[in-house]
Amino acid sequence: MNPSGIVAIVTGGGSGLGEATARALAAKGAKIAIADVGMERAENVAADLGGIAVKCDVTSAEDGENAIRTVSEKLGGPRILVNCAGIAIAVKTVGKDGPHPLDLYRKVIEINLIGSFNMIRLFAAKAQELDPLEGGERGVIINTASVAAFDGQVGQAAYSSSKGGIVGMTLPIARDLSRAGIRVCTIAPGIFKTPMMAGLPEDAQASLGQQVPFPPRLGEPSEYASLACHIVENQMLNGETIRLDGAIRMAPR
Numbered sequence: 001m002n003p004s005g006i007v008a009i010v011t012g013g014g015s016g017l018g019e020a021t022a023r024a025l026a027a028k029g030a031k032i033a034i035a036d037v038g039m040e041r042a043e044n045v046a047a048d049l050g051g052i053a054v055k056c057d058v059t060s061a062e063d064g065e066n067a068i069r070t071v072s073e074k075l076g077g078p079r080i081l082v083n084c085a086g087i088a089i090a091v092k093t094v095g096k097d098g099p100h101p102l103d104l105y106r107k108v109i110e111i112n113l114i115g116s117f118n119m120i121r122l123f124a125a126k127a128q129e130l131d132p133l134e135g136g137e138r139g140v141i142i143n144t145a146s147v148a149a150f151d152g153q154v155g156q157a158a159y160s161s162s163k164g165g166i167v168g169m170t171l172p173i174a175r176d177l178s179r180a181g182i183r184v185c186t187i188a189p190g191i192f193k194t195p196m197m198a199g200l201p202e203d204a205q206a207s208l209g210q211q212v213p214f215p216p217r218l219g220e221p222s223e224y225a226s227l228a229c230h231i232v233e234n235q236m237l238n239g240e241t242i243r244l245d246g247a248i249r250m251a252p253r
Helices: 016-027 039-049 061-074 102-127 157-180 202-209 221-233
Strands: 007-011 031-036 052-055 078-083 139-144 182-189 240-244
Touching: 007 016, 007 061, 007 102, 016 031, 016 039, 016 078, 016 221, 031 039, 031 061, 039 052, 052 061, 061 078, 061 102, 078 102, 102 139, 102 157, 102 182, 139 157, 139 221, 157 182, 157 240, 182 221, 221 240
Parallel strands: 007 031, 007 078, 031 052, 078 139, 139 182, 182 240
Antiparallel strands: none
16 A cells, blocks of 8 residues: 555554654655544644644543544545554562552553554444555554563563454454455564653663664664555555564563
């Protein structure tokens, strides 16, 4: 799919990987809608790109429906969805303070996994109504997992299982939506320069980067965005999870 003139929704697009992807798609001519809970930053990014910002808690069916409706009314029917909204925590299954709080585990699953599925189902329902493009294609969905889906570390039970769920649903959803001409792929990033990582001291960031076999550094959000754009443009990419990690395999700690 050529992104030029195409409407794209990016959840969590106000910062980090989502912001970089929104900017990369806009540079290719896409019409951008930022769906986020942090509206100040989302509105600033949207203004830079000539797009719109929509307040959206991805765990809410009502918010998701409103986001899809608002985007469709203001920009047109969306054909690209990039799910970047998510949170990360580090809590052991049983720690010094007792067992992992169940509500905290549930919150991570709710935002990272259920939130992604919520936006997928609503986007797909709208995209399947659109006229097909070249090759019968109607839409592209890109999800964000993590290498933690495969190499979960100590304290990552909640995060790893939420990202593992995203990996696990990629192929069946791609199969579900194949008749509608909607493709589904997932990117599993390694250690990237996200806002959370940027808060660490420079020496800590350098130390983490040295764990990557090659290149021995943190990933740049622009590199995630570049892959997301390629997925949009390459029609044969479907039903696949792509590790974007410099060949890192995470140690237990």
